[in-house]
Amino acid sequence: MEGKVILLVIIGTIGVMLMAFSVVFFVLLYRRKMLENQLEMQEVKTRHQEEMLSSTLKSQEAERNRLGTELHDSVGAMLSSIKLNLQVTKRKEGVQSLDQVLGHLDETISQVRNISHQMMPIILKKYGLKHAIEDLFEKVSSNELSTFITLWEDPGLSDEDSLMLYRIVQELLNNSIKHAEANKIELSVYRENSKTEIQYADNGKGFPEDVLKSSEGMGLLNIKNRAQVIRANVKFSNLESGGAKVNLVIAPSID
Template identity: 35%
Template sequence: MVQSASAIDLYMLVFGGALALALLVAGVVGFLFLYQKRVSEQELVVREMQLGLQQQVVYRTLDAVEDERKRVARDLHDEIGAALSAMRLLVTQLAQHTPPTPEAANLTTRFKDVIDNTIDSIRRISNDLLPQGLEELGLTYALEGLCEAAMALSDVDIELRVDTEPALSNRRGLLVYRLVQELLNNALKHAAASEIKLSLHHEAQQVRLHYADNGQGFDFEQAYQRRSFGLKNIETRAQMLEGTVAFDTQPAQGLRVTLSIPLTA
């Protein structure tokens, strides 16, 4: 009887020890699991903060670039453009006080042509830096000017359709303008497109931009993995607009881009 009680006590002791050990192991495992989960959550927060800081740096850099473009464009227009106009006037007055010889008339005409060409170049550069009429007349007017300039410089047919003037701030309108400018530059320089279609219209609480060309197209995955500068510019500007952008392209099948911009951002 004594031996039986001792055996039971031994079994209870072994069972209790095993149970305590199992609970201890479970506690350690649970602690490690929770600790690892907490560490992962903290790492995720840190990565999100780092990404947010990187985005802020990119956004501030782009804003600084646009501010500098505005300053340079206005200096070109107000100072250089005015100086060239005054120079042309002086050349005209000089011709009136110079003996009317064929050589003098020829030189005067050549001087005027050079000055006029320089003024046109200043206007074109100034318009590239600061879209003409964007702040005063709106995004539609600026996009029309951009398309006309592209067609004047290359053999491409651009069709632009806008149902109503988008309700976007000047800053957001400038971002859309730069995005379209990037698309057109890529189409003319790399895609060899001859036809481009652009449309801008409202859908519920958003503005949607559609772009399509008949250019060479490309492998999107390969271009994205190579960190194509043009694609990243478009993507970054879409993020600054708090919108989404989708690309649809294949080699020899052109490029289609859809940009959705929320009006409530």
């Protein structure tokens, strides 16, 4: 009799343990499923945010292109027509006072052309990324500022990604000139292990510490957003010798 009681106790204990294990197993399984669902939802949300960001930036570029075309084709053409009419009037009437007006008009036409080219980089479409960046560097170079492309290996980017990288370099140049007070800028682009790395450096004042911590301000947020669109990890830092350094690593596209 006592043996039967002990056997029943053992069987009951095993049963309770099995039930407990079953409850724990199903709780863990439920939590794992919930975590997987949360991760999946987060991935969907992240992809949606990335798609929204990409769509927004591409829409901005399309609007820039439209406005640049309008400036170049409409406003530029109108100004050139006004200039031609004034030149004809000057020849016929001999009005020397028009010289100053024509000078101002020439300057205005030049500024409109420069703005339209910045908004719609024709050289990028015609000659590619390298020539477009070389043109950017040439335009900002002076006796006070030297620019160098120390290495260039074709990153093999699509037209849209090339435009994003062009805008990134444009923003970096603006930072170096307006904020860093640099007199030397270097850029290298090379490929390594199917990835493309871009290194940009200047010898200016460097990034303020608070800007480095947040990676915001002075156009850095724009750079981060554009880098995200071209699948690039971006790192901002300061050189020990002084000056700012920016590294971008672009992962290969997945078709």
